[in-house]
Amino acid sequence: MPAKTNTKTILITGASSGIGQAIAIAFGQQGANVVINYYKDEDGANHTLQQVVEGGGRGLIHQADVGKEDEVEALFKKAISEFGSLDVLINNAGIQRDSAFSEMTLEQWDSVISTNLTGQFLCAREAIKHFRSKEHPGDHTGAIGNIIFISSVHDIIPWAGHVNYASAKGGILMLMKSLALEVAPQKIRVNGISPGAIATDINDEVWKDEQKKAELLKLIPYGRIGQPEDVGKLAVWLASDESDYITGTTIYIDGGMTLYPGFIDNG
Numbered sequence: 469m470p471a472k473t474n475t476k477t478i479l480i481t482g483a484s485s486g487i488g489q490a491i492a493i494a495f496g497q498q499g500a501n502v503v504i505n506y507y508k509d510e511d512g513a514n515h516t517l518q519q520v521v522e523g524g525g526r527g528l529i530h531q532a533d534v535g536k537e538d539e540v541e542a543l544f545k546k547a548i549s550e551f552g553s554l555d556v557l558i559n560n561a562g563i564q565r566d567s568a569f570s571e572m573t574l575e576q577w578d579s580v581i582s583t584n585l586t587g588q589f590l591c592a593r594e595a596i597k598h599f600r601s602k603e604h605p606g607d608h609t610g611a612i613g614n615i616i617f618i619s620s621v622h623d624i625i626p627w628a629g630h631v632n633y634a635s636a637k638g639g640i641l642m643l644m645k646s647l648a649l650e651v652a653p654q655k656i657r658v659n660g661i662s663p664g665a666i667a668t669d670i671n672d673e674v675w676k677d678e679q680k681k682a683e684l685l686k687l688i689p690y691g692r693i694g695q696p697e698d699v700g701k702l703a704v705w706l707a708s709d710e711s712d713y714i715t716g717t718t719i720y721i722d723g724g725m726t727l728y729p730g731f732i733d734n735g
């Protein structure tokens with residue numbers, strides 16, 4: 469684990485449950501100021517805040533739909549006025565609205581693109597505006613800002629019945645890389661974390677059902693479903709100076725799901 473070095477002020481979208489909540493708690497344990505964004509689950513956000521504070525951090529809760537420009541602007545304004553500055557954005561908020569392709573409604577398509585892709589664009593844009601207003605630190609002193617896009621293995625693994633979700637995640641991959649290229653000269657780092665099957669509410673229908681869980685495990689060579697804390701630890705490291713030379717990269721945290729598991733005894 470990195471030392472408690474550059475863990476300053478972190479804004480995490482969708483931090484009321486699952487991976488976002490675990491990342492918030494992990495940063496709290498580093499003594500960070502954590503801005504906890506949520507959309508609907510106020511109780512979840514309160515639970516996150518409590519855990520952040522218990523871990524030694526400070527926290528602030530702010531409700532916003534990340535797909536709405538004015539709400540995102542208000543979120544960043546609040547975060548920056550409360551803590552004075554912002555160092556890290558964890559672009560995490562994401563939803564699934566699954567459907568067979570021919571039955572997929574425009575609403576199912578639009579809502580997933582809005583939260584999972586447009587939301588990441590809007591939040592990244594506000595973060596970049598803020599980072600660029602900071603003084604350039606010169607050479608060898610670390611980044612002035614850090615953005616981590618929480619994507620999915622489905623930015624490279626096609627997913628039948630989830631075309632809206634996979635399209636948004638595929639979009640995030642090039643959003644992340646193109647942005648990383650654009651802002652690297654300003655000493656802003658931009659990376660992605662792409663989790664595989666992590667046990668959260670988004671997929672509890674699968675991992676809480678023994679038969680479905682057994683089928684899912686066939687896709688995970690490492691033999692276990694991931695825990696949100698696995699991602700929390702990675703996010704802390706990827707946002708720290710310990711990983712200062714990494715930009716424009718995606719780290720797959722998936723127990724080997726992207727290794728073509730069908731080839732373990734085939735081909």
Ligand code: BGC
Nearest residue numbers: 620621622664665666670671
């Ligand atoms: C999805 C989960 C799924 C996992 C692996 C994630 O991005 O949100 O529902 O279990 O990918 O397929």
